[in-house]
Amino acid sequence: MTIKEIKELLASDDLDNDRLNELKNDERVGVQKLVNSYLKRQEKQKQRKAEFLNRFSYEQKFWKENKIVAGVDEVGRGPLAGPVVTAAVIIDDSFDLIEVNDSKKLTPSRRLELYPEILEKAVSVAVGVKSSQIIDQVNIYEADRLAMAEAVMNLDRKPDALLVDAMDVPVDIPQVKLIKGDAKSNSIAAASIIAKVFRDKLMDDYDTIYPAYKFNKNAGYGTKDHLLALEKYGPTPIHRKTFEPIKSMLEA
DSSP: OOHHHHHHHHTSSOOOHHHHHHHHTOOOHHHHHHHHHHHHHHHHHHHHHHHHHHTTHHHHHHHTTTOOEEEEEEEOSSOSBSOEEEEEEEOOTTOOOTTOOOGGGSOHHHHHHHHHHHHHHSSEEEEEEEOHHHHHHHOHHHHHHHHHHHHHHHSSSOOSEEEEESOOOSSSSOEEEETTGGGTOHHHHHHHHHHHHHHHHHHHHHHHHSGGGOHHHHTTOOOHHHHHHHHHHOOOTTBOTTSTTHHHHHHO
8 A cells, every 4th residue: 555545544443453464564764654654543533432432421320310410601791792602511421522522622714613512412402692681780600600501591491400510500409519620521521612602792793883802803702802802892782891991991
């Protein structure tokens, strides 16, 4: 086989052992480099799969009792503009998207790719949204809790329990609070991706209405461009009036 043919062959992840051993014995330097690269990739994939399976540990405790458990997460507590968005996701033991992880560890393009896959593979998915006006009325922490409750209530089946990323959801359902839960539970990780992509799309839409603030670039966070636009044009209707520096601008 030529080096090019071997490269194409090793691009596959299901190479049989006999063919792999044959290539290991090939004395060409180029072939050995390709084989080593393949083995490293396989080892990384094996590690990712092991980590993925480990992130089912909390769900499995409920599945063993035939209980439905939902993962809940949020995005958008820190921005100066836009809503806080939450998601609730129910998965079962057939869920096999091993790249699902804490949304912050994924590239924007990978999150976009995983979003429809999660919608297809999950048992149920729902979101909750609380506007900047609600945030200003009740504070960001309470708005976050209300949005989480909304997401849970929007699920098309009622879960027996919730796995929540370090929050207390105001619903009458038993809950397990996990610090950095999106790195410990696949349900929460899936919810973090859904919430992130959903909110980013909202901010992209707001960018078409208020282009000066670059919401499609900053998602409402206080970047340099965003702060300069605030100084020049003042706050928009989607800005959080109780957040600094907007609060001081309005009081001046």
